Amino acid sequence: MKTLYERTDVVPLLAEIFRELGFEGATLSRITERTGIGKGSLYHFFPGGKEEMAAVVLADVDTWFEQFVYEPLRRDDPAEAIAAMWKNVDVYFRSGGRICLVGAFALDETRERFAAVINSYFQRWIDALADALVRSGRPAGEARAVAEDAVLGIQGALVLSRALDDKGLFKRALDQMAKRLSAT
Template sequence: MTRTVFEKPDVIPLITEVFRELGYEGASMSKITSRTGLSKGSLYHFFPGGKDEMAAEILAHIDQWFVRHLFEPLEQNEARAAIDHMWQEVDAYFQSGQRICLIGAFALDETRDRFAAAIRQYFVRWIEAFSAALVRAGLSREAADVISEETIAGIQGGLVLSRALHDEAFFGRMLANLSQRVSTALSASRSVE
């Protein structure tokens, strides 16, 4: 039975979950239609460019969420509050490690070459936004850059291990450890001042 969808924004979350589950290569048009309940005609109506257009729009949709909920707050809000907010948003978005980072997953296979600019920009902006907040909170640029890179790598690795170990609590522990490292670094920078 096909599903009635009236707007493109209604379709993107449905297709996103198919890509999360099957990856880019595994998400054939027939699997997308069967798993979403959308007809091929509906899919091509919303995405005339087919699967590449779907993936590009999904990446843009994810990026917009991160810009609104993480990157802009890290760049513009009071630094410590923005950093605390980041931990909460990351945990909620990735459903405590049960939802993969689709952009990260795309970075791991040949899909990366198709969407290299979008994938790179997502990670670069996150690292730079977090680093900027750390600098405003009192770290040197060099220390902030190192901690930011290690933190984003830790989040991505935590997602992989949480799923690989089938341990729903792992991601929460990883975020708590990363948060503690950041807090310790910020406290140490204050005591030096």
């Protein structure tokens, strides 16, 4: 029995392939092998090829973060939104078991290809968190520095937990950052 896919079914599969292999390593042959979807079907869904696949995956990541992290930080009660950010980040990154695709793309030659998207992802996260911190009573300059430190800490915790193969490290790091952020 042949599995029928919709474009929306393929995006999460592609995301995991790009996370595992990177943009350059995710050749069309490897994508078809790992998804079980023929090249013709992939080109039907993504006429722009691998570049379009990566752009759609990045847009999907962006949509998730906009809905579950940035917008609540801008809109909701600051303390509740910040607490939800820690929880949602832990869920999204599977307690450190899933790398940040945007961060991974920022580290290799792919960065130039998707520079605007990568920059926007991190800037909007920092801006939204800084906004929540300002609304909670922090001075703007301090809020910005704390927000940058938090996003930096999350990204660093992802790398370290993967490097040490210690998923508990990511959760511990999030908990420590949350305590530090609420204490200052």
